[in-house]
Amino acid sequence: MAAYEVSFDTAPDRYRHWTLAVDGQVATLTLKVDENGGLVPGYELKMNSYDLGVDIELADVVQRLRFEHPRVRAVVVTGGLSRMFCAGANIRMLAQSSHAWKVNFCKFTNETRNAIEDATASSGQTYIAALNGTAAGGGYEIALACDQIVLVDDGSSAVSLPEVPMLGVLPGTGGLTRVVDKRHVRRDRADVFATKVEGLKGRTAVEWGLVDAAVTRARFQDEIARRTAAAVAAAADRDSATDRDGAEGVALTPLDRAVDGDVVRYPHVEARLDRAARRVDIIVAAPEGGPPESAAAVRAQGVDYWPFAVFRALDDLILRLRTNEPDLGTWVFRTTGDAGLVGEYDAQLLALHGRDWFVGEVVHFVKRTLKRLDVTSRSLVALVEPGSAFAGTLLELALASDRQYMLEGVFEDVDPDAEPARIVVTGANDGLYPMGNGLTRLASRFYGADKALTDVLARTGEALDAGAAADLGLVTATPDDIDWDDEIRIALEERSALSPDALSGMEANHRFVGPETVETKIFGRLAAWQNWIFVRPNASGPDGALRRYGTGQRPDFDFDRV
């Protein structure tokens, strides 16, 4: 268990590090870190450096801008200090943190950077980094997640990735990948840049593609205003299609979460923590009635709209379990309720997501939450039993899992008259929730087996029993009543006995077949290298660069190349 229970609950009126100002269609996010506002003791957040607590606020505000401020078309990200936009992740925090904490911290911050890009790509909220001072390391990586980067040209402000030369680690939030793969900086220049502590500024930064513009302080605000106006204008067409023009926001009210010992309850979602078995059982309930009649009625439900409520709860649960319960290595998903009603909601999501901004945002929220599952280093298992509701959007939980077990028949001792379990593929499985690799979970599952995918999609809407689901390749195994308990028990016990490191590596390699994207490269290639470097003595050992930083002593490296 972690030493501190971390909560991801926050709201603008509680922010200590960011301020949000909304002016019509333009929002401004200003970072002014409270030096004494660290999430855990032991470090001061000087020079606008950040820790997990700072990033939890950023993640929250990016989310809120989409739901609470749907009319916003440009988001300016800037700093509240005079010469330093942001110095990146706090180094003393990194040096004192456990390996698991560092890795989890980087995962969350990466998800937040991806959320910024998703806001621009999916909701037309264009992020513009207004770097009013130096953006170093993770500070520059915040800028890299923005659609545009404007750097003040004052002779001293620079962008930099000093991690390699200064700390002996990699930029941890996608920096290397975005520099070459997103901003198309030439690799030899990227090499120079990422080994140059002081970074680059002014015209060179523009010429190399590290920033889009470098302008004097006198012209700085005009340049930002020009770019926000252009972003607002460019979004006009799209907005009218989704009724975003005059949209009122939907408030993200606090989650209704009750923690009762080792049980965590939200509306529609319950988690039971089994510490002895190192497992979490997660049960998701289907809706109890049909969807609201109209888009307006959906909006009126807001956070209570069933798909949104379910995935807000899951998002929170994923984050809390990842951060606070690292040794609960297996998550088991079950669903309950009426699969038909899930299908009705899916039909609504499909019908409205391109026409109503809020339904669109809900779909993208579900997508992002499912992506969190894909990169979660826990073994995920879905159990499909009588009374379950693995249809469409809820079926994605099973498809995101590493294995799916489905009962053949019923539990004779429990309810011999029960309806056997069914699985239902809906249109939602065919494109609403692409993975980081750009493919649906079904397409990833059947990668290279086009006919199998076609066969599954041809059965869209059908209630598939265990035999059909197995024939179609939708489930891993279909034990019957006699075998079920033993097979599941043994599978889970065996899993929990395996090396957690080997499982993390194995799952990360199996989950992303086929094409790779900036996103999958960040979580696969970059993060894996970073994890390796973090754990090496050259970084984290007593004489390593992270620990020696700030002591005046140079690190003592083992120079063997590996």
Added chain:
Amino acid sequence: MAAYEVSFDTAPDRYRHWTLAVDGQVATLTLKVDENGGLVPGYELKMNSYDLGVDIELADVVQRLRFEHPRVRAVVVTGGLSRMFCAGANIRMLAQSSHAWKVNFCKFTNETRNAIEDATASSGQTYIAALNGTAAGGGYEIALACDQIVLVDDGSSAVSLPEVPMLGVLPGTGGLTRVVDKRHVRRDRADVFATKVEGLKGRTAVEWGLVDAAVTRARFQDEIARRTAAAVAAAADRDSATDRDGAEGVALTPLDRAVDGDVVRYPHVEARLDRAARRVDIIVAAPEGGPPESAAAVRAQGVDYWPFAVFRALDDLILRLRTNEPDLGTWVFRTTGDAGLVGEYDAQLLALHGRDWFVGEVVHFVKRTLKRLDVTSRSLVALVEPGSAFAGTLLELALASDRQYMLEGVFEDVDPDAEPARIVVTGANDGLYPMGNGLTRLASRFYGADKALTDVLARTGEALDAGAAADLGLVTATPDDIDWDDEIRIALEERSALSPDALSGMEANHRFVGPETVETKIFGRLAAWQNWIFVRPNASGPDGALRRYGTGQRPDFDFDRV
């Protein structure tokens, strides 16, 4: 320095572990490991398990089949023991090896597996794994590199990847990636398979796609014969285009390598090891005359054909330096001689590689050697000076480098009348040597900058001076005579002071932009995860799975998920 100097020299008459039998167009490679033939002391190679020495022979024979046996169209890979095809990498060897040794071992074995796939894809030598017994771990990964896998169905022989459940590490030679990305095994099945020590056999192995056929021992040889005959027949068309039908092979005679203290000399290639600076200077000489007049004359030159001689030397040098000199972290490339003559050779390679089998093989050999550079965890720097010959094929060495420095003008004190350095792009840079990501090094360099690439290709054949090369983006910096010495010295000194781990991670992320393939996934995603797992206490600590293996004691894991 490594404790043992490893040489990669071998030949079939010296093999201790593999035997090669060639019968017309079909070759058979049989693995029967000499238990007492380990490359270093401390372990016995039981059950056809392997170490680096076994793989050096495999790499050698795969190479020789292409050059010495060009008529061979099918290669059967089988085992010389009765019930075990191959038990994979020797576990005691892994447990006693340093982290650096393990990682370098996996890199080389991965390159050898890729060479098997390249032989099939590029030369039509179809590899067929004839698994006459169990193929476990690395043994199954040899099979996965083959085009087809036939497993004997005898009730006990299986294929398996027991690394995760048995050793707490990943399959180290592409297993996870090839199972899902090449053989398209469904990810939930891949998950079950890779956590099941005993693996799968018979019909299930076929149904899951792990093997192509499982046949009884009585039918086994017939099945293999049927498949080799089909491979031979399928190759007929292609062969006639490249004069492969009646081709005589070209003998891969021993390399002419002289080691004189810290200088290693081959014809056309010289390496100077500077241990104090932790650097190697590598100088490659252009040819001294034009190419042979005809394809027949090229073949007559054989291993002395200039491009082949140069890259055979480089291949050997890369492997020796990687294995024996881990702390020489920077390799500096220079070239000397007549760039025009390099261009003449390139013209010949371009004209003949699709028409003459031997020239084709030389091109693919150069391609593979350059790919070794791409995945070499050393900083690579190219210095372009007066008298250099960075044209076409030799320019690839600069393009594979992390940085390129080119002198503006001449060294006034050395030779004021010298011709300033020139760079020449040739057709060879536009497709002969794709990287692992499927792009040329030029296309990777200008990824996302299409116009820059077009501009460079439009200057094909021109001798570009420093100014033009800089304008076109072909070089990183162009210091003049006054600055050169200091700038290069500082750059190299700074580089050699950085964390070698951070550099390896940074370079691995910068070198492969854009699309990813099975190959880049293996070296990027999979290898990075494996490196991380290797170095974790759960694997390599005193109570870890690797060290506890065979002791009768279970490993003692820290179950926190990272």
